[in-house]
Amino acid sequence: MGAELIATTATKMVYRDGDKAIKVFNADFPKAEVLNEALITARVEETGGINVPKVQEVSVFEGKWSITYDFIEGKTLKQLMDENPEKLPEYMDMMVDLHLSIMSKHCPLLNKLKDKMNRQVADMDEFxxxxRYDMQTRLDGMPKHTKLCHGDFNPSNIIVTDDQTMYVLDWVHATQGNASADVARTYLLFSLQDKKKADMYIDVFCKKTGTAKKYVQSWLPIVAAAQLSKKRPEEVELLNQWANVFEYQ
Incomplete structure (x- = not known):
């Protein structure tokens, strides 16, 4: 492959080839998950009103499945936040507005968020x-919505181009469900790196939407338990703390 390696994770390598970004998954990565990622992204594309790198191709290279997307030139919002800390309030405002724009959409062919979280909690042998029963009961009692939820909405998954257009990457975890659950997940993802940014994000969201912070926080134990199902060692301690908290002041 005559392309430039631009990112590596535990499950894949990402290359740039001109105006294409190519995700090449590990040889043992499940085919169904690769095809599911391409399908979810295509469905979000078809929803409209969101800047998404388009799926160009799904193929096999040297026995490894790959997905080819449009390559988006720019910096991640995380890079901008790190490079310009004085602009953090402005970037948080932009990020919340983008999140609200996403959650204003509906994509009825996606899986239900509550169904996915219920399966994740059920599979947690650590509890x-x-x-598990208490958490599933709480999840069942939460309001049912059908808003588009990204599932991994964080600054590393937002590309900002030179003209300030924002593109959202990595839709593999997208579902339809409750907006506050998606915000709670973003809060936890921020908390794993920077509690100050996490608090700022939830404050801006609640102010813009008139949502009670306690309502968003009520999702945290369930979302933390679901996130634990990904079994990332560096996240276990903090997520266990949240998963075991059921009351907030």
């Missing part, structure tokens, strides 16, 4: 049967 006892009573704890």
């Amino acid at each position: 006892g049967e009573a704890s």
